[in-house]
Amino acid sequence: MKDKLTELISYNRNIKKPMIIFTVTVVIICTLIIRSFYVPAYAIKINGQNIGVVADPSVFEEAVDSAETKVFEILGKDYNLESSTDISMTLAVKEQLVSSNEIKDSLIEQVNEIKKSYILKVDGIIIGASEDKSSLQSMLDKIISQYTNENTTYYQFEQDVSITYDYTAENTQSDPAVIYKTLTDNKEEAVLYTVVKGDTYSEIASNNGMRLSELMELNPQASIDRLMIGDVLNIKTAVPFLSVKTVENITYTEEIESPIEYVDDVSLYVGNSKTISEGTNGTSRINADITYLNGKEIERKIIKSSVIVEPTKTVVAKGITPRPKTASFGEYIWPVSGKVTSGVGSRYIFGSKNYHGGLDIAAPYGTNVKASDGGRVAFAGWSDSYGNLVIITHDNGTQTYYAHNSSLLVSKGEKVYRGQAIAKVGSTGQSTGNHSHFEIRVDGSIRNPYDYLYASR
Ligand SMILES: [Zn+2]
Numbered sequence: 001m002k003d004k005l006t007e008l009i010s011y012n013r014n015i016k017k018p019m020i021i022f023t024v025t026v027v028i029i030c031t032l033i034i035r036s037f038y039v040p041a042y043a044i045k046i047n048g049q050n051i052g053v054v055a056d057p058s059v060f061e062e063a064v065d066s067a068e069t070k071v072f073e074i075l076g077k078d079y080n081l082e083s084s085t086d087i088s089m090t091l092a093v094k095e096q097l098v099s100s101n102e103i104k105d106s107l108i109e110q111v112n113e114i115k116k117s118y119i120l121k122v123d124g125i126i127i128g129a130s131e132d133k134s135s136l137q138s139m140l141d142k143i144i145s146q147y148t149n150e151n152t153t154y155y156q157f158e159q160d161v162s163i164t165y166d167y168t169a170e171n172t173q174s175d176p177a178v179i180y181k182t183l184t185d186n187k188e189e190a191v192l193y194t195v196v197k198g199d200t201y202s203e204i205a206s207n208n209g210m211r212l213s214e215l216m217e218l219n220p221q222a223s224i225d226r227l228m229i230g231d232v233l234n235i236k237t238a239v240p241f242l243s244v245k246t247v248e249n250i251t252y253t254e255e256i257e258s259p260i261e262y263v264d265d266v267s268l269y270v271g272n273s274k275t276i277s278e279g280t281n282g283t284s285r286i287n288a289d290i291t292y293l294n295g296k297e298i299e300r301k302i303i304k305s306s307v308i309v310e311p312t313k314t315v316v317a318k319g320i321t322p323r324p325k326t327a328s329f330g331e332y333i334w335p336v337s338g339k340v341t342s343g344v345g346s347r348y349i350f351g352s353k354n355y356h357g358g359l360d361i362a363a364p365y366g367t368n369v370k371a372s373d374g375g376r377v378a379f380a381g382w383s384d385s386y387g388n389l390v391i392i393t394h395d396n397g398t399q400t401y402y403a404h405n406s407s408l409l410v411s412k413g414e415k416v417y418r419g420q421a422i423a424k425v426g427s428t429g430q431s432t433g434n435h436s437h438f439e440i441r442v443d444g445s446i447r448n449p450y451d452y453l454y455a456s457r
Pocket of ligand 1: 342
């Protein structure tokens with residue numbers, strides 16, 4: 001009996017122990033389950049509206065800070081975004097927790113003066129905004145299309161151009177016509193210009209849309225009547241607000257100049273030459289990448305070049321016989337330097353109309369009159385209205401006349417070199433003052449000396 005009772009008691013004990021263990025285990029498991037789903041959190045309300053739940057108040061603080069910074073960037077003024085918010089403790093499912101960035105966006109959206117739209121920026125500056133991304137993109141496409149064609153292999157704006165979807169001020173320019181005008185307007189920019197042959201000051205000004213006075217103002221160091229090839233001037237030129245760089249791949253043909261072969265010739269003076277046989281130019285086919293800036297070529301890179309027609313050579317005889325000092329160059333220098341008081345043509349003088357066959361160059365009495373080119377003196381003496389006259393015949397038969405001299409320094413038959421003093425300035429013959437009357441005659445007929453003289457005096 002006793003044994004049975006003991007058995008029963010121990011049986012009861014054995015039942016109670018597992019029950020406790022089981023209950024504790026369930027509680028622990030439930031707690032673990034709850035803990036794994038729910039976490040202590042903070043609910044955020046803006047103007048009474050639930051915005052989200054964050055794990056830590058610092059997440060909210062961070063969101064407020066960055067939202068206020070962003071609003072300041074956009075509107076240029078401080079906004080207190082925290083005053084409209086409310087924060088309270090709660091339990092939340094982990095998946096419900098929101099990031100600092102999401103809270104930040106909700107905060108920014110409370111500001112009425114800010115909207116979210118597509119923003120067009122050039123070098124970081126906002127040009128305009130639109131609800132419609134494609135309207136902005138098509139403006140950019142239209143500008144690019146002015147500079148592209150079927151040969152274009154590359155195009156890019158020189159500026160950093162971007163379209164982003166972001167917050168911007170409510171009053172950001174959104175009129176497409178105004179935005180397009182901003183993008184396509186020209187702006188004035190200072191650039192350097194290098195003078196090339198044939199340039200004049202006024203041409204450079206007008207070619208760049210400037211007044212002469214503007215050009216002079218920009219270049220106080222330059223002398224308007226002493227423009228030299230290679231001089232660098234400051235100019236203002238119209239540059240589009242957006243610059244487009246394009247590359248085109250183009251194939252074209254190009255002439256190959258006939259190469260020149262020189263052969264020595266004793267019958268010619270050093271410095272003189274004569275073509276013996278004229279060659280022909282060849283042709284080559286070129287493939288090149290040409291880079292343009294707003295349609296103006298700035299670089300050409302030859303990719304491939306092949307000869308289609310070979311050129312043939314030109315043979316030129318080159319003089320090797322030393323040039324005598326008195327030999328003619330075939331080019332003429334001014335006999336004296338001075339103001340031209342009368343040119344070739346009809347004029348009234350001494351009470352009647354007559355034809356003036358040369359240049360009258362004013363110079364003081366006694367100034368040296370120089371031979372315009374080398375040659376032989378054909379006449380030196382008195383000749384009626386010419387007064388004291390020298391005539392020089394040059395190697396090619398051309399003659400030069402020097403009249404009204406006060407005295408003569410050469411005589412007939414003498415060989416003279418270019419620049420040699422042949423007479424002194426005076427006013428002899430039909431003359432109204434000291435000057436040198438200078439003529440050029442080719443095959444006996446009067447020519448305009450301006451067509452033969454070196455430009456410099
Ligand atoms: Zn004259």
